[in-house]
Amino acid sequence: MNILLMIADDLGRMAGCYGEPAIRTPNIDALAARGTRFDMAFTSTASCSASRSVIYTGLHTHETGQYGLHHDYHHFMTFADVPTAPALLAEAGYHTGIIGKVHVGPREVYPWQHREESAARDVTWVAERAQAYFTARASADEPFFLTIGFVDPHRDATRGGFGNDGFDADPVFAPEDVHVPPFLPDLAEVREELASYYRSVHRLDRGIGLVLAALDRAGLAEDTLVVFLSDNGAPFLNSKTTLFDAGVHLPLILHRPGQRPGIANPNLVSFTDLLPTFLDLAGATPPPGKRRGRSLLPILEATDRQPGWDVVFGSHTFHEVTNYWPTRFLRTPRFKYHRNVAWQLDFPFSGDLYGSLSWEGIRRTRPVMIGKRPLGNYVRRPPEELYDLDADPHEVNNLADDPAQGPRLQGFRDQMEAWQRDTRDPWLYRDGISVMAVAHHLPNGLSLPDRFDFDPDKPEG
Helix, strand or coil: CEEEEEEECCCCCCCHHHCCCCCCCHHHHHHHHHCEEEEEEECCCCCHHHHHHHHHHCCCHHHHCCCCCCCCCCCCCCCCCCCCHHHHHHHCCCEEEEEECCCCCCCCCCCCCEEEECCCCCHHHHHHHHHHHHHHHHCCCCCEEEEEECCCCCCCCCCCCCCCCCCCCCCCCCHHHCCCCCCCCCCHHHHHHHHHHHHHHHHHHHHHHHHHHHHHHCCCHHHEEEEEEECCCCCCCCCCCCCCHHHHEEEEEEECCCCCCCEEEEEEEEHHHHHHHHHHHHCCCCCCCCCCCCCCHHHCCCCCCCCCCCCEEEEECCCCCCCCCCEEEEECCCEEEEEECCCCCCCCCCHHHHCCHHHHHHHCCCCCEECCEEHHHHHCCCCEEEEECCCCCCCCCCCCCCHHHHHHHHHHHHHHHHHHHHCCCCCCEECCEECCCCHHHHHHCCCCCCCCCCCCCCCCC
16 A cells, blocks of 8 residues: 655644644645544754754654754764665555655765655646656556655745745635634734734645645555644744644644544554554564554544543754754653753743744833743743643643652653663653763662752752
């Protein structure tokens, strides 16, 4: 069976089928109605290149070296020995291709056989190139794995735009008609940007419809697994580049021909599960070594929570190279635990968000609020955060210092440490030092104090 993977850029859950009331995404909604909508899907990190590397490798970024954005002079790259989807599926007899945004590297680690890299926002062009690819593959003996990397709805190079100039096919939205999500304040500048953003989302949705129509015209729709997702949250403060749910709780829609339609799947799944799913569909043997994810095919039609699908982990270290802020998260159906490794640093603004008109408007208000969060709590965060998402879905009321939560907090600490050790996370810290960096001293008598950070007032521990 073929695999068509479509990746939206910075969409978050801003789609009608995920409850966004004012936005128009009829093609995404129709795909969800035909297939499975995972309601509790999470990326590992809310940064474009890093999240894409998780999709293609089934590993977290601290395992692959894709610590942050693969762009400009200060780029990050995936380690040379990491197996990736285009390499593994080619070995399994698939023809592999990518059209549009790539944003990972190096080329030899991601060896797509057909590569049409482009920053074009013209979804008609994207669909035409997809049609050409489908037509060529329709008469081939081998199945295909094609990724469509849409550029929308990423910001453009202006301070408040989303690349809408020249695309008259997409409707113009009025600022008063948008729905301001709860992670943002309701300000004129925010509404203006959301109105422009909506138009870019509509263009993305139009492109998805065009690509799926091209797949159908080529006679391949009934032999293709279709996967749709977003790489990270919407390109606004409190979302993209953060591990709050607005940044990492994302859309994931799968349609497998012949499946039961209209499935709302409540299981906690991770983007590390995608590569194992593709390999399972291909009947391919996973590469040796530890893999983090599991195939989603056995639970594709599940409408209730299955045993063992109740926790996911995430790992963020950089966005841009100047945005160093290593942090990890653990998410269950009800609770979220954050371990902020470099919490003494101010949380950094990415360049596009700092330069945005919405941030300019936000910073001039009094008091300055980012959604329901005071600015001080956004920029300066404690070493640990614990949230009860049933009572506090926007992760505002930190329970880490609540004595009543002590046993739960310790349990999450233990789970987090076990996961960090299992994934050989260099950012597992004790006494302000990486445990991995001093591991060779531990058998020779070095003892690390049982604390996260070094205390210069009590250096003896």
